[in-house]
Amino acid sequence: MAAPANAEQTQLQDMEEDGAKVEEREMDSDEEEDEEGMRVENSDEEEDDSSEDEKENEAEIQRLEEQLSINAFDYNCHVDLIKLLKQEGELIRLRKARQKMSELFPLTEEIWLDWLKDEIRLTEEESNREKVYELFERAIKDYICPEIWLEYAQYSIGGMGSPGGIDKVRSIFERAVTAVGLHMTKGQSVWEAYREFENAILSTLQPPPGKVPRNEEQELIKTQLERIHTLFRRQLAIPLMDMEATYAEYEEWSEHGVPEAVAHQYKKALQQMEKCKPLEEALLVAEPPKLAEYQAYIDFELKVGDPARIQITFERALAENCLVPDMWSKCTKYLDRQLKVKDLVLSTHERAVRNCPWTMSLWKSYLLALERHGADHHTVSDVFEKALNAGFIQATDYVEIWQVYLDYLRRRVDFSKESSKELEELREAFSRCLDYMKQDVEERFGESGDPSCVVMQIWARIEALHCKNMQKARELWDNIMTKGNSKYANMWLEYYNLERSYGDSVHCRKALHRAVQCTTDYPEHVCDVLLTFERVEGSLEDWDTAVQKTESRMNRINEQRAKAAEKEANQARQEEERVEQRRKVKAEKKGLKKDQRGAGEKRKAEQEDQDEWNKDSGPKRRRGNVDGTTDEYMETETGLFGRNAPRTKPSAGLKKVPPGHGDAAEKQIDDKSELRDDCCSVFISNLAFTLQEPEATLKALFESCGSIAQVRPIFGHRGVFRGYCYVQFESPASVTEALKLDRREVEGRPMFVSPCVDKNKNPDFKIFKYNTSLEKHKIFISGLPLSCTKEQLEEICKQQGTVKDVRLVTYRSGRPKGLAYVEFADETQASQAVLKMDGVEIEGHKISVAISNPPRRSVNEKPGSSRPVTDMMPRQNYGSRGKGRTQLSLLPRSLHRQAAGVGKVENGTAAEKMEGTVNTTGEPRTLSNSDFAKMLLNK
Known part of the structure; x- marks a missing residue:
């Protein structure tokens, strides 16, 4: 009976298991349906997100294209458009965008490599390799880049099966090692690729094992082996990094070892490489743009004197400093004076003006090089027209480029003939130049750029000397005189x-x-x-x-x-009278304030003086008066003694004088006045009133300048520090060092350090530390965020060149104004910084950048002053190129008003004269207390 029971039990278990499996399958199917539904929903969401992204990208692409249609010279806009089109896979539009950018600017190595790789993938389908070859030829002309040459050679290997393919590959490799084979760090890769190619050809010529090659085959093998030997010998004669590995490879490859001549050349190259190795290591650890390191490398190669190595060093420097006009200028000058190879010289000049079109000197050198190497007239004229549209930042640049072109045209004229086509062209060019200066330059810059009419003077001399046409010369001189030169x-x-x-x-x-x-x-x-x-x-x-x-x-x-x-x-006499009158009024006000003090305050002050005397000098010494009062004897800064002396805190180095020693006290005062020598002292101001122990603080700050005789902080009646003091040194030489600490921050406020000058004897003495004329090597930045520090701004500006100094403009309290001056090593770097940084956003603030050209300070000096009154310096309204303005108006709006005068300039700002300060006779009048009260009430 047990067996059937077990059988039934087993059957029931099987049925339960089958049912569970069915339920599991049903649950799995339900879960699969749910997952499928979720996949569908997720795919729909992804499609929606992708479609939205595509719409946003397309909108951005259209915006960039519209912006380029307005300003085709916006470099960053070109780069952004190419990135978006590549992301969207718009190959046709991408090709057009790259083509348009390459016509205006030299492309970087990264942009060229991306473009070439995309075109290579497309030509695999089209089987059209010539277009890619043409593109490679354009790429190698922009910059000397080993990576592009290596890509070019490797691509050409793919076409070696076509007729003449092997010879074409060898030709490209030969050009590559000629162009970049001397590159110390990257040239080795080109040499190795060349050898691998020749070794691959050698392997195809080797007969199968056991087969004896024929005489023709032996000759081919021998020739191929000689090619590889030659490549090894050529490479080992050049100083390259890691050349020891190449020498070891040659030893292993050569059946008969390394020849003695090759070993000798290798050792010589190795010595040269060791000399260059420190310079290469300096380049490796330096941060871009490595301008100083490359300059040191170029100077080293110039001393050695190998033209090929000098050229490749220049090319390496230019690849990383393509926007530095000085580097291009040095390179072109070397090629013009030393190598004088036409194709090399002209191509370098062309690349220079394409990289830095705003630099007039590069265009000038280009035009002279074209004439020097016999370029046709049409080419020279085209280059000159491009120069006029380059967007120079000064009016004088246009005058100079016109002079270069007019000189070229004058040299083409044969003046032995009475009239010729060239002479007429010269005269037309002079007339066009004058019209251009009047219509274009004056409208753009607000000035002629040629105030002395140099162009017309040259034209008049040519007419008088070469053409014997004095009537035309006199007409030109009449025009010169009518332009304000008479x-x-x-x-x-x-x-x-x-x-x-x-x-x-x-x-x-x-x-x-x-x-x-x-x-x-x-x-x-x-x-x-x-x-x-x-x-x-x-x-x-x-x-x-x-x-x-x-x-x-x-x-x-x-x-x-x-x-x-x-x-x-x-005017000088009136000014002296005004100064004397102001001094008298000030003295009267001071006496009035002293008389108005309460008796209780006086007693309190006297008690404080007595307590201090008791503390410092022991028992008091008094002198009896008629009214029964007593006076204490105490030396003060004013030289007064007794009850009427001002209650100021004794200065450093001044001692209390006991009674009965009046003569000695007066002698001591004379000694102290002798110590206060202005030539050995500086005046410190704008210090915080809350400065604790100012004497000790300033001693620690100025002790590096020289030996200090005394530090005299100035205190108020209640012993409160007034924020200024005098520092007296032992030697006048220390004053020069102390003045260098001007604007040094002390507890968050800029400290003002100035020479110690008696204003009563020199009322017109003013100090203005900073230059107020046009500074082409310095830029002015406005709109900075108030949180921007000097270090942050210096880091931003370093990308444009060598920064020598950064000065943030602050209020007297030390709070920033959002303005700054940045000084570069030269004016070309400053010009480049204006073009690249103007309109850039920093922490959400859009900054404005211009060449530094602050207004003059000596505007409307005091009435009666002996100094001449000069007009404001005319502003330089520079034109625009690329990214907008290159110059700002720094003149306050109040100075543009014709009716209102401008007050005396102090600390770099101009204060307007208050209304009512000029009487009916035109002379300034003194303001009374009621006038000041009215002004306060009107506010």
């Missing part, structure tokens, strides 16, 4: 010399008579020239006329000068 003696004398050389005495006399009437800068000199001319060529009547005119003119000039001197003396 007041200058040197311009009249230039015209006189021209007439003297190529004209006649009648026009010479006429020019000198006009000069006497018009000249304002050096009229005596013009008068002397006229009298000398009449002594040599004039009649008695001419002499009398000349004497009469010169005497009349000089009398008027002397009267004007006397009036100007008298006016200046009156």
Whole structure:
């Protein structure tokens, strides 16, 4: 009975298991359906996300294309567009974008390699290799890059099966080792690839094992072996990194060992490599752009004098510093003066202006090189037209480039002929130049760029000397004089010399008579020239006329000068009276404040003085007065003693004087005044009132400048530090070192250090440390975030060149204004920084960058001051190229007002004169207390 039971049990278990399996299958199918549904939902979501991304990318692509249609020279915009098109897989549009960028700019190694690899993949389907070869030829002309040459050679190996394919591969490899084989670190890879190619060909020529090669085959094998031997010998004669491994490989490969001549060349190259190794190691550890390291490398190679190595070193430096005009200038100058190979020289000049088109000197050198190497006239004219559209940052650059082109045209003219096509072209170019200066340059920069009319002077000399056309020369000089040059003696004398050389005495006399009437800068000199001319060529009547005119003119000039001197003396006298009046008012106010102090405050102050005297000097010494009071004897800064002495904290080095020693005390005061020598002292201001122990702090700060005689902090009536002091040194030489600490931060505030000058004796003495003229090597940055530090800004600017100094502009409290001045090593780096940094965002703030050109400081000086009043420096309204403005107007809006005067400039800012400070006679008047009260109430 047990067996059937077990059978039933087993059957039931099997049925339960089958049911469980069915349920599991049903559950699995349900889960699969759920997973499938989730996959469908996820795929839908991914499709939606991808479609949204595609829409956003397409919108961004269209925006970039529109921006390039407006400004085709926006380099970053080109790069962003290429990246987006590559991401979207838009191959046709990507090819057009790369083509357009390559026409305007040299492409970097990375952009070229991406483009070449994409085109190589496309040509595998089209079987059209010639287009890729053309693209490679364009790529190797932009920069000398070993990676591009290696890619070019490897690609050509794929076509070695075609007729002449092997010879073409060898030709490309030979060009590659010629171009980059001397590259110390990357040239070895090209040599090795060349040898591997020849070894592969050798393997195809080897007969199968056991077969004896025929004579023809033996000759081919021998020739191929000699090719490989030659490659080893050539490579080992060049100093390259890791050349020891190549020598070991040659020893192993060569059946007969390394020849003695090859070993000798190898040792010589190895010695050269050891000399260059420190320079290469310096390049490896340096951070881009490695400008100083490359310059040291170039100087080393120039001393050695190997032209090929000098050229490859220049090319390596230019590949990493392609936007540094000075590097291009040095390279082209070397090629012009040393190598003088036409194709190499002209191609380098072309690459230079494509990389730095804003640099006029590079275009100038290019035009001269084209003429020097006999380029056709059409080519020279095309290059000149491109230069005019390059976007120079100064008006004078356009004048200079025009002068270079006009000189070229003048050298083409054969002046032995009365008229020729070249002469007419020269005259048309002069006329076009004058129109260009008037219409384009003046409108763009607000100035002519040629105030002395040098171009017209040259044209006039050419007409007079070569064309014998004095009538045209006189017309040109009339135009020169009408452009504001008639007041200058040197311009009249230039015209006189021209007439003297190529004209006649009648026009010479006429020019000198006009000069006497018009000249304002050096009229005596013009008068002397006229009298000398009449002594040599004039009649008695001419002499009398000349004497009469010169005497009349000089009398008027002397009267004007006397009036100007008298006016200046009156102004100086009035200024002295104002200073004296202000001093009296100040003294009266000070006395009034002293009288208004309460009796309780006086007693408290006297008690403090008594306590301090008791503490420092033991028992008090008093002098009895008639009214029964007593006076304490104490030396002060003012030299007063007793009850009427101001209650100031005793200065360092000053001692209390006991009663009964008045004469000694007065002598001690004289000694102290002798110690306060202005030539050995500096004045410190803008210190924090809360500065603890200012004497000890400043001693520690200035002890590095020299031996300190004393530090005198100035305290108020209640013993509160007033934020300024005097530091006296033992030697005047220490003052120079101390002035270098100006603007040093002390507890968060910039400390002002200036020479110690008595303002009562020198009321006009002012200090303005920073330059106020056009500084081409320095840029001005505005719109900076207030949190930007000097180190952060220096790091940002280092990408554009060598930064010599960074100065953040701050308020007197040390709080930043969002402005800064950055000084570069030269003006080309500063110009490049303007082009690259203007409009860049820093921490969400869009900055503006311009060449530093602050307004002059001596604007509308004090009335009556002896210093002349000068106008504001005219602003340089530079044009734009690429990314917008290259110059900002730093002139405050208040200075543009014609009615309002401008006050005296202090600490680099201009303060407007307050209304009501000028009376009806035009002279400034002193403001009363009620005037100040009205101004405060009006606010």
